[in-house]
Amino acid sequence: MNIRSMARSRPGRMITAIALTVAVAVPVVVTSASAAATLTVTQALATQDGRTATVTGYVIGQPTSTTTVLRSGFTADTAIAIADSAAETSTGRMLYVQVTTAYRSTFGLLTNPDLRGRQITATGTLTAYFSHGGLKNPTAMSLGGTTTPSPTSSPTPLPTSTVPGGDYDSTYYAAAIGKTGTALRSSLHSIIRVQTKLSYDQVWEALKDTDQDPANTNNVILLYTGRSQSKSSNGGGVDDWNREHVWAKSHGDFGTSTGPGTDVHHLRPEDVTVNSTRGNKDFDLGGSTVGEAPGNYTDADSFEPRNAVKGDVARMIMYMAIRYEGNDGWPNLEMNNSVNNGTAPYHGKMAVLLQWHQADPPDAFEKRRNQRIYERWQGNRNPFIDHPEWAPSMWG
Structure with a gap:
């Protein structure tokens, strides 16, 4: 035309x-996450030794105990559970991330329930949280992945679907689909x-x-x-x-x-x-x-x-x-x-x-x-x- x-x-x-x-x-808001090498959630769970690291994953819900993660009806802005897949159901494959005061207005699920399914990156200390593999005392949190993958990691590939919206229809755009x-x-x-x-x-x-x-x-x-x-x-x-x-x-x-x-x-x-x-x-x-x-x-x-x-x-x-x-x-x-x-x-x-x-x-x-x-x-x-x-x- x-x-x-x-x-x-x-x-x-x-x-x-x-x-x-x-x-x-x-x-x-949001402080940019560290440009250091990024770990997957799987790698972070296997490296709970107190080191500082940057981890990327998808928000699954709000952890409330070692084996319980709320996926709706969120009650607080203090913690999120992330995983390598937005569809993860096993808490054993989730990393529990502490959300401190500086980040709650943007990354707390009670305030931001539509954060569920979004990819985030966090930098902090890899140590137990809720008696579970965790990341505590974050120094940076941001939406999306970071730019430098870990040399030993196998990051989740970008969506390759030819469907409009790609693989984001079931995650990022989930609340809009059908409207x-x-x-x-x-x-x-x-x-x-x-x-x-x-x-x-x-x-x-x-x-x-x-x-x-x-x-x-x-x-x-x-x-x-x-x-x-x-x-x-x-x-x-x-x-x-x-x-x-x-x-x-x-x-x-x-x-x-x-x-x-x-x-x-x-x-x-x-x-x-x-x-x-x-x-x-x-x-x-x-x-x-x-x-x-x-x-x-x-x-x-x-x-x-x-x-x-x-x-x-x-x-x-x-x-x-x-x-x-x-x-x-x-x-x-x-x-x-x-x-x-x-x-x-x-x-x-x-x-x-x-x-x-x-x-x-x-x-x-x-x-x-x-x-x-x-x-x-x-x-x-x-x-x-x-x-x-x-x-x-x-x-x-």
């Missing part, structure tokens, strides 16, 4: 009626709001990983230009690349402080000049060609990216609308069918974004990026990459 061939009501504008309301939210409309939106918000928050400086390193050129590991791919450029050429110079906020940070006035301003799901590398040309414009069709970025168009109030990333842009905007719901100190971000949104917490043009989402489905680069953010940086996913059909369910 030629995306630029869509009907327009005036030069550079397409109008399609679609209703909407969206929401999203927030918190979390539609408002119920689906609410469930997805509760799922993706649990994340590790990055500083704005950490975003540089994250983008060098998430947007790496698959043909040249020393480079990143710039979003609008599509250019492959050295990772080390980031900065503020004319030909450098910088951190593009796809959801313009002035739309809600959230800046670059931790939260929506540093969420890598909508931050991408881009040429400094092209980033400036896009500015805080909404997305729509039409305008004049962007000089340094052929295939991109802009006018006074909107920006149209190249065809290859139109769907990527749409799904990033959708993610932000579901992730940030206004109940955590951040604005309630929503899509609408307007341009010239200015500092209001809205981003358009929804009808066009939905068209782009349909015409440009997720490709291998976008899927890898989503997986990388989940595993190594934030511990949350963009659901519209895993399940493209959820967008029309909520907004169509």
Whole structure:
């Protein structure tokens, strides 16, 4: 489909009626786990000698005794049981992890029951807990796996299923499966709001990983230009690349402080000049060609990216609308069918974004990026990459 061939009501504008309301939210916290070699739960259970180690596993439930683990009806935020498989049933193959005060708001199951089935990484002392193999006094806890596997470990492979959402439907998305409309939106918000928050400086390193050129590991791919450029050429110079906020940070006035301003799901590398040309414009069709970025168009109030990333842009905007719901100190971000949104917490043009989402489905680069953010940086996913059909369910 030629995306630029869509009907327009005036030069550079397409109008399609679609209703909407969206929401999203927030918190979390989390100290990054140690970059030291990672143990599996099996290895940690076999190494209960008081050493400090980093362990990755899936949250099974709340341990209450040597042989009892609650899988629902949680009573406290003080401990979790993890295993190498999210489907583990034997307590003998679970590691009991102490959750100290600093981590309870994010990793306690009474407060965060939807943490069950999620992968986490914890660093602490390997010693008995509840008279059972355990990890106590954690110094770091984070969502997802760590980046450096133990040389002797056999980590659980990444999901290889071709089913939408892969193997995450039975774990990460379990609470959302089968729902539609408002119920689906609410469930997805509760799922993706649990994340590790990055500083704005950490975003540089994250983008060098998430947007790496698959043909040249020393480079990143710039979003609008599509250019492959050295990772080390980031900065503020004319030909450098910088951190593009796809959801313009002035739309809600959230800046670059931790939260929506540093969420890598909508931050991408881009040429400094092209980033400036896009500015805080909404997305729509039409305008004049962007000089340094052929295939991109802009006018006074909107920006149209190249065809290859139109769907990527749409799904990033959708993610932000579901992730940030206004109940955590951040604005309630929503899509609408307007341009010239200015500092209001809205981003358009929804009808066009939905068209782009349909015409440009997720490709291998976008899927890898989503997986990388989940595993190594934030511990949350963009659901519209895993399940493209959820967008029309909520907004169509």
